Amino acid sequence: MVVRYLSNYHVSLPVFDAMNPYLNPWFLLRILKAYLFDIDRLKRFSAQDLQHFQNKQIRKQLQFTLTVPVYQKLYTDAGISVDTVQSIEDINKLPYIGKHELKNAYPDGLVPPRISRRHLVEVATSGTTGKSLAIFVDQFDIVMGLFGYLRTLREYGLSWRRNRISIIGDFAPHTAESGYIRRGLEPRFKLGFLFKNIQWLDTNAQPTVVMDELNVFKPDFIGGYVGMLGHLALLKEQGKGEQVHPQVIASTGAVLDPQLKNFIEKSFGCPVFEAYGTTETGPIAYECHKGGYHVLSDLIHVEVETQGKPAPIGSPGHLIVTKLFGRGTPILRYTAINDIVALDPQPCTCGMPGVMIKRIYGRDDLSLLLPEGRVLLPATVAGIYSRVLYELKTTKLTDTRLVQHDEHTLQIQIVIDHSQDDIGPSVAMIKKVLLEGFQEKLGPAVTISVVEVDTLKDHERRIVTHVNPTDYIITGYV
Numbered sequence: 001m002v003v004r005y006l007s008n009y010h011v012s013l014p015v016f017d018a019m020n021p022y023l024n025p026w027f028l029l030r031i032l033k034a035y036l037f038d039i040d041r042l043k044r045f046s047a048q049d050l051q052h053f054q055n056k057q058i059r060k061q062l063q064f065t066l067t068v069p070v071y072q073k074l075y076t077d078a079g080i081s082v083d084t085v086q087s088i089e090d091i092n093k094l095p096y097i098g099k100h101e102l103k104n105a106y107p108d109g110l111v112p113p114r115i116s117r118r119h120l121v122e123v124a125t126s127g128t129t130g131k132s133l134a135i136f137v138d139q140f141d142i143v144m145g146l147f148g149y150l151r152t153l154r155e156y157g158l159s160w161r162r163n164r165i166s167i168i169g170d171f172a173p174h175t176a177e178s179g180y181i182r183r184g185l186e187p188r189f190k191l192g193f194l195f196k197n198i199q200w201l202d203t204n205a206q207p208t209v210v211m212d213e214l215n216v217f218k219p220d221f222i223g224g225y226v227g228m229l230g231h232l233a234l235l236k237e238q239g240k241g242e243q244v245h246p247q248v249i250a251s252t253g254a255v256l257d258p259q260l261k262n263f264i265e266k267s268f269g270c271p272v273f274e275a276y277g278t279t280e281t282g283p284i285a286y287e288c289h290k291g292g293y294h295v296l297s298d299l300i301h302v303e304v305e306t307q308g309k310p311a312p313i314g315s316p317g318h319l320i321v322t323k324l325f326g327r328g329t330p331i332l333r334y335t336a337i338n339d340i341v342a343l344d345p346q347p348c349t350c351g352m353p354g355v356m357i358k359r360i361y362g363r364d365d366l367s368l369l370l371p372e373g374r375v376l377l378p379a380t381v382a383g384i385y386s387r388v389l390y391e392l393k394t395t396k397l398t399d400t401r402l403v404q405h406d407e408h409t410l411q412i413q414i415v416i417d418h419s420q421d422d423i424g425p426s427v428a429m430i431k432k433v434l435l436e437g438f439q440e441k442l443g444p445a446v447t448i449s450v451v452e453v454d455t456l457k458d459h460e461r462r463i464v465t466h467v468n469p470t471d472y473i474i475t476g477y478v
């Protein structure tokens, strides 16, 4: 658990799976078609083409979804039929679906009865909040997810066949990455030659071990979680990983603090861009070379709502997602991503059509409610923690937990790696940086304390609040 503390949640990097369908010529043809035509689709599309395509996809997806038991019941009760949705705008006629409904329907209710679950891969969201959700994805889903990710490589002039790619994924047993790789790709390694340029590393390993592996592989591209990338940047700055000179780094899994981003870019001497995705949906958005944060609008439809209504463009609200492809568990108007985001009214200068994201604020179910209606979001918390890394240049801080007893009292629990006692800043110094960081954001009305604890359990929530959210009126985000 060395690198987790900057990641407020884990998302899957969409990765390749090579189960038997790959030996089926029809399936391979579909992939080839997808590779040749779909991968650059969004760049090729005009705004009108995109809308036309989305209209077609949502109708197809609804037709399929109506055969999936969990949705069948929900939609029948709401009087939904295939004709309810004619265009993407009609999507608001469909009811929302949440984590609770999907969990209750596991496993039989999540896929059509005619599809055998043996042909699907089960993936689970990771349980940082203690509640994990399992859903099913099909092989083509995974390929399209990968293609969504490959777009980001192409955006930066890289190719998964020509360039060396290191993916530092979450290979804990229950995660989506393990589903795709450990239970999918590895047991059928005969197709591994296709991926000889891809190195898979585990984000749960020690950063020094990961750095050694990178040093041998010499990747052109590194994709990983924010926390691990921060640690690697610090190691790089200390002279480790001499052979590691990536052209591009992609960060995922948590909101990347601008100063931490700057630190990683300086250490490795290459640009860092953000990719955003979830286990349930695959890739959602990525940063283009002009810095625009583009939703992959041909694969995913996003809505942002606040208090039951669409949020004005540019204002923060809850993210609701619809996956426009896939034959596993459909994701239609899914509310349980629990991220607060704001959309961007400005189109990007790169000319790619579709929705733009202005800012991702992070998980709203990991927020703290402060005096006077202010809400502290995980993005800000991560920003404070990351100062320890780029200001104090230490990896001694290995885990953290916030406990809010009431609006006016916050305790920061920290776990320190005492094997590093002889080097770097003192524990008192680390406490001071955290205390000042939080005090600056929360203001004098909140009493803050920092205490060292021996260890934190994996399943324990890292942000705990005893403030009752009922009747709490939000006036702004910190």
Ligand SMILES: [Zn+2]
Pocket: 288, 289, 290, 291, 292, 293, 294, 348, 349, 350, 351, 352
């Ligand atoms: Zn752009």
